[in-house]
Amino acid sequence: xxxxxxxxxxxxxxxxxxxxxxxxxxxxxxxxxxxxxxxxxxxxxxxxxxxxxxxxxxxxxxxxxxxxxxxxxxxxxxxxxxxxxxxxxxxxxxxxxxxxxxxxxxxxxxxxxxxxxxxxxxxxxxxxxxxxxxxxxxxxxxxxxxxxxxxxxxxxxxxxxxxxxxxxxxxxxxxxxxxxxxxxxxxxxxxxxxxxxxxxxxxxxxxxxxxxxxxxxxxxxxxxxxxxxxxxxxxxxxxxxxxxxxxxxxxxxxxxxxxxxxxxxxxxxxxxxxxxxxxxxxxxxxxxxxxxxxxxxxxxxxxxxxxxxxxxxxxxxxxxxxxxxxxxxxxxxxxxxxxxxxxxxxxxxxxxxxxxxxxxxxxxxxxxxxxxxxxxxxxxxxxxxxxxxxxxxxxxxxxxxxxxx
Amino acid sequence: xxxxxxxxxxxxxxxxxxxxxxxxxxxxxxxxxxxxxxxxxxxxxxxxxxxxxxxxxxxxxxxxxxxxxxxxxxxxxxxxxxxxxxxxxxxxxxxxxxxxxxxxxxxxxxxxxxxxxxxxxxxxxxxxxxxxxxxxxxxxxxxxxxxxxxxxxxxxxxxxxxxxxxxxxxxxxxxxxxxxxxxxxxxxxxxxxxxxxxxxxxxxxxxxxxxxxxxxxxxxxxxxxxxxxxxxxxxxxxxxxxxxxxxxxxxxxxxxxxxxxxxxxxxxxxxxxxxxxxxxxxxxxxxxxxxxxxxxxxxxxxxxxxxxxxxxxxxxxxxxxxxxxxxxxxxxxxxxxxxxxxxxxxxxxxxxxxxxxxxxxxxxxxxxxxxxxxxxxxxxxxxxxxxxxxx
Numbered sequence: 001x002x003x004x005x006x007x008x009x010x011x012x013x014x015x016x017x018x019x020x021x022x023x024x025x026x027x028x029x030x031x032x033x034x035x036x037x038x039x040x041x042x043x044x045x046x047x048x049x050x051x052x053x054x055x056x057x058x059x060x061x062x063x064x065x066x067x068x069x070x071x072x073x074x075x076x077x078x079x080x081x082x083x084x085x086x087x088x089x090x091x092x093x094x095x096x097x098x099x100x101x102x103x104x105x106x107x108x109x110x111x112x113x114x115x116x117x118x119x120x121x122x123x124x125x126x127x128x129x130x131x132x133x134x135x136x137x138x139x140x141x142x143x144x145x146x147x148x149x150x151x152x153x154x155x156x157x158x159x160x161x162x163x164x165x166x167x168x169x170x171x172x173x174x175x176x177x178x179x180x181x182x183x184x185x186x187x188x189x190x191x192x193x194x195x196x197x198x199x200x201x202x203x204x205x206x207x208x209x210x211x212x213x214x215x216x217x218x219x220x221x222x223x224x225x226x227x228x229x230x231x232x233x234x235x236x237x238x239x240x241x242x243x244x245x246x247x248x249x250x251x252x253x254x255x256x257x258x259x260x261x262x263x264x265x266x267x268x269x270x271x272x273x274x275x276x277x278x279x280x281x282x283x284x285x286x287x288x289x290x291x292x293x294x295x296x297x298x299x300x301x302x303x304x305x306x307x308x309x310x311x312x313x314x315x316x317x318x319x320x321x322x323x324x325x326x327x328x329x330x331x332x333x334x335x336x337x338x339x340x341x342x343x344x345x346x347x348x349x350x351x352x353x354x355x356x357x358x359x360x361x362x363x364x365x366x367x368x369x370x371x372x373x374x375x376x377x378x379x380x381x382x383x384x385x386x387x388x389x390x391x392x393x394x395x396x397x398x399x400x401x402x403x404x405x
Numbered sequence: 406x407x408x409x410x411x412x413x414x415x416x417x418x419x420x421x422x423x424x425x426x427x428x429x430x431x432x433x434x435x436x437x438x439x440x441x442x443x444x445x446x447x448x449x450x451x452x453x454x455x456x457x458x459x460x461x462x463x464x465x466x467x468x469x470x471x472x473x474x475x476x477x478x479x480x481x482x483x484x485x486x487x488x489x490x491x492x493x494x495x496x497x498x499x500x501x502x503x504x505x506x507x508x509x510x511x512x513x514x515x516x517x518x519x520x521x522x523x524x525x526x527x528x529x530x531x532x533x534x535x536x537x538x539x540x541x542x543x544x545x546x547x548x549x550x551x552x553x554x555x556x557x558x559x560x561x562x563x564x565x566x567x568x569x570x571x572x573x574x575x576x577x578x579x580x581x582x583x584x585x586x587x588x589x590x591x592x593x594x595x596x597x598x599x600x601x602x603x604x605x606x607x608x609x610x611x612x613x614x615x616x617x618x619x620x621x622x623x624x625x626x627x628x629x630x631x632x633x634x635x636x637x638x639x640x641x642x643x644x645x646x647x648x649x650x651x652x653x654x655x656x657x658x659x660x661x662x663x664x665x666x667x668x669x670x671x672x673x674x675x676x677x678x679x680x681x682x683x684x685x686x687x688x689x690x691x692x693x694x695x696x697x698x699x700x701x702x703x704x705x706x707x708x709x710x711x712x713x714x715x716x717x718x719x720x721x722x723x724x725x726x727x728x729x730x731x732x733x734x735x736x737x738x739x740x741x742x743x744x745x746x747x748x749x750x751x752x753x754x755x756x757x758x759x760x761x762x763x764x765x766x767x768x769x770x771x772x773x774x775x776x777x778x779x780x781x782x783x784x785x786x787x788x789x790x791x792x793x794x795x796x
Contacts, residue, residue: 010697016501019409023497026416030490034483041476044445048469055466062456069453072472073446080442087422095417102413105500106406114696114729127691131525135541143541150537289511294694294702298726302748303735320734321686327527328686330520331512339722341744345736345796353730360796362755367795389795402794403760403781405741 004113014290015105018129020281021158022098029090031189033083040079047072100155129156130288136162137286158280165276172269175209175262177202180272190279198275200230200237205268207241208259212249219245296322297335304329319351343404349373349388361399363387368402406500412493419486441478445471506703522547528687530554533561560675567668570604572597575671585678593674595631598623600664602638607647607659689732698726736796742766742780753794757786761794 047068054060054068104125111119128151135144141163148154171179184191184199191198203226210219227238240255247256277284304323321328345354347370354360354370362368367387374385378396386393422439448471512521526547529538535558541547563574579586579594586593598619605616624635641655650659657663673683705724738747740763747753747763755761758779762770770777771788778785 007697007700010700011695012501013503013700013703014505014695016505019497019500023494027490027494030483030486037479037483041472041479045469045472045476048472052466052469065456066453069449069456073449073453076442076446076449080439080446083438083442084422087420091420091422095413095420099410099413102406102409106410109406123688123692123695126695127688130691131528134525138545140541140544142544143537146537146540147534150534283505283508285508285511288691290506290508290699291691291694293508293511294698294726295690295692296694297702297722298693298698298728299690299732299734301735301737302746317734318680319682319684321682321689323734324682324686327520327524328690331517331524334511334517337721339725340737340739340746341725343736343738343741344733345738346733348796353733362792362794366755366792401759402755404738 004115006108006111006113006119008108011108012105014287017280017282017287018156019098019101019105021161022094022101024280025094026091026098028187029086029094032090033086036079036082036086040075040082044072044075047075097155104156125151125153125156128153130286130291132157132159134286134288136166139166141166158282161280165273168276169269169273172265172272175265177206177268180268183272183276187279191275194275194278196275196278197234198271200227200234201268201271203227203230204237204241205264208244208264211241211244212260216245292328292331293335296328296332298338300332300335300338302337304332345404347373349377360402360404362402363390363392363399364394365390365392367392374399408496409493409500412489412496416486416489416493419482419489438479438482441475441482445475503700503703506699524687527553528685530557531681531685533557533564535561556679556681560672563675564668564672567671570601570664572601572667575667578671578675582674582678586674589674589677591674592631593670595627595634596663596667596670598627599634599638600667603658603663606642606645611645613642613645684731693726693728693732701726738763738794738796740766742770753796754791755794756784756791758782758784767791 051065051068054065104122107118107122111122113119128147132144132147132153135141135147136157136159141159144157144159144162148157148159168179168183171177180202181199184202188199203222207219207222207227210222223238223242227234227241231238240259244256244259247253247260249260251257251260274284276282283290299320299322301322303317304320317323322332323329345360345368346352347354347358347360349369350373352358352370352372354368358370358372360368361371361374363385365387367389369387374396378385383396384393385396385399448468452468512518522545526538526541526545526549529535529541530549530553538549538554542549563578566572566574575597576594579597602616602620602623605619606613609615620635620638628635637655637658641650641653641658644650644653644655647659650656676683701724702722705722709723738753738761739745740747740753742762743766745751745763745765751763751765753761754764754767756767756777756779758781760779760781762780767777767788770780772778772785775788776785777788777791
């Protein structure tokens with residue numbers, strides 16, 4: 001990374017969900033419109049066949065015909081209205097969002113490099129986006145909305161998607177499956193593609209609740225309606241479920257005790273959240289964590305941490321993010337150490353890197369500083385130099401050059 | 406991103422739905438879905454009229470054909486839209502050749518979550534997002550150190566004054582912290598005055614009395630350190646107004662960044678005075694991670710998987726991530742012989758010739774009679790005369 005050039009490929013690695021979420025939304029809208037068209041027009045077709053039958057009779061009641069025609073008109077008007085609504089309230093806004101996001105990514109290509117103030121603003125927006133994503137995932141919805149409003153990035157974040165997920169999750173944690181089941185039926189095809197068993201698990205849980213309340217007849221009816229269709233893949237589970245009716249809720253028999261365990265609801269809510277993320281091509285961990293992993297691992301050095309015998313690190317640098325033990329230093333414990341095969345020596349006086357233009361000089365006691373900083377110090381102190389760390393003094397001419405590579 | 410944007414445009418045209426309220430669109434003959442529906446509606450209305458007035462029943466049989474025809478039209482349109490959607494999806498996928506790296510659960514322990522919340526709330530306060538920080542405190546229950554918050558509020562008060570070209574609060578702070586600034590040889594005070602003077606100059610007309618009086622009043626203490634620059638500030642007057650100044654040898658004085666740079670310069674000095682880091686920690690970490698570090702780590706991981714080799718025992722990253730100079734906070738010494746980083750247990754040692762290797766490597770280079778030969782220059786020296794180096 002010697003040049004200032006932007007690593008666009010590296011940056012885009014984390015941006016796939018950014019573009020895909022509105023795109024997946026467009027697909028969902030298309031599927032809904034298709035459903036509407038099929039439902040209304042098939043009914044109209046059937047009605048038209050009836051009309052043909054009536055007409056073939058020769059003698060017919062005009063009122064009957066008019067009734068059927070009216071129903072057809074009604075259907076077509078409903079379809080027109082539904083499609084228009086869908087277009088205005090869903091398609092057009094989603095197009096706008098997708099366009100905004102694609103243009104946001106496009107702007108990277110016209111930036112001159114990391115020094116470009118445009119890029120600084122882009123990076124600031126990116127961090128804001130990640131913070132909104134993190135806040136939404138951890139349930140801090142108000143904070144997320146506040147950031148989005150203040151920084152005007154509502155189109156660049158997925159607040160609605162996450163609030164929806166949260167709503168269904170909360171319902172599950174209050175032991176209600178209805179919202180989750182509605183979501184499953186909306187996303188039937190996509191769930192089938194990823195071979196998700198979420199719908200079955202939800203139906204099974206409702207059945208278990210019926211069994212827990214000893215509503216045995218209702219349970220059997222329920223199982224016939226909703227569980228049997230899954231028999232091919234879940235026969236053992238269904239058999240076990242049917243046997244559950246025999247055991248009371250406080251049974252100690254292990255497999256049936258597990259089925260009655262209320263912990264299942266928590267697992268259901270986690271499974272739902274994962275399925276929702278997968279369907280929307282969202283990652284399972286907040287993007288902020290992914291970026292922090294990379295950043296912290298690149299910075300983590302033994303110099304940032306206390307020695308193993310407990311004495312504090314003498315080389316703590318207030319500017320280094322990983323040196324801060326209360327904040328990022330604590331988080332850096334979970335990432336690997338950085339790997340370096342090349343040396344980079346930083347002067348403790350000026351903070352500048354010591355290289356061929358600014359050679360390192362060594363005191364007789366072994367402490368090293370940059371030539372520029374030492375020459376500046378000597379000019380102010382009449383040829384004398386003092387080591388800031390030990391207090392030893394000597395003449396500038398006593399210092400020797402040191403070679404590190 | 407040109408290709409996806411083009412596909413999106415095509416899709417939008419196909420899905421256009423002329424709404425009843427838009428008058429401009431009715432003039433354009435767009436062949437979208439409402440048209441066959443409209444036609445169908447019209448025919449049905451006509452049919453109804455015909456039946457009411459008792460006309461030929463054959464018309465009823467035609468209805469079935471008509472409905473089928475219109476449905477086919479609509480299905481055809483839907484197919485076009487579907488294919489356009491597919492093309493859009495493909496063009497987007499092309500822009501992201503590698504999938505998002507999978508990651509295990511991170512930062513789940515209580516200590517980590519607390520540290521993360523603390524980091525984020527400090528970030529909000531430090532960047533002046535006080536409303537957001539309040540919302541966060543209410544939702545997550547994370548408290549901010551009131552002292553820290555007060556310092557950030559103060560900093561933002563001065564920064565917003567600077568935004569409005571008011572250098573007053575900044576000068577107050579400079580006066581209060583003069584010794585700190587002079588120990589760092591900071592040009593902040595001079596920059597502040599220079600900006601104000603230039604604003605006075607470019608917004609007034611000859612003989613620029615106000616500006617000159619201002620310069621006279623502030624010059625004496627600043628003259629020693631900035632005499633040449635003060636001279637330039639005076640002589641640039643011959644090239645006013647601003648339009649001429651831009652193409653003169655004093656063009657740098659017309660650069661708006663002179664005024665815009667005041668805020669970051671001030672923020673740097675303010676934060677250094679309080680022992681805060683000069684950059685926002687979250688931005689630093691985020692920019693490194695999001696700027697290519699992850700893709701390198703992923704590539705490294707892929708290569709190791711292909712070679713079926715294990716990660717090193719020391720839980721280090723498999724590859725080096727190059728850092729720009731502004732992110733070098735510590736000295737890193739990698740022994741040129743062993744390529745290992747120096748540690749407390751294995752410190753860097755300088756031999757008599759001036760070359761440095763790690764202690765372990767020094768041991769390995771030992772020859773008879775306590776002498777050691779440097780691998781880089783032909784000089785030999787005594788092991789006992791090697792000096793422990795502190796970078």
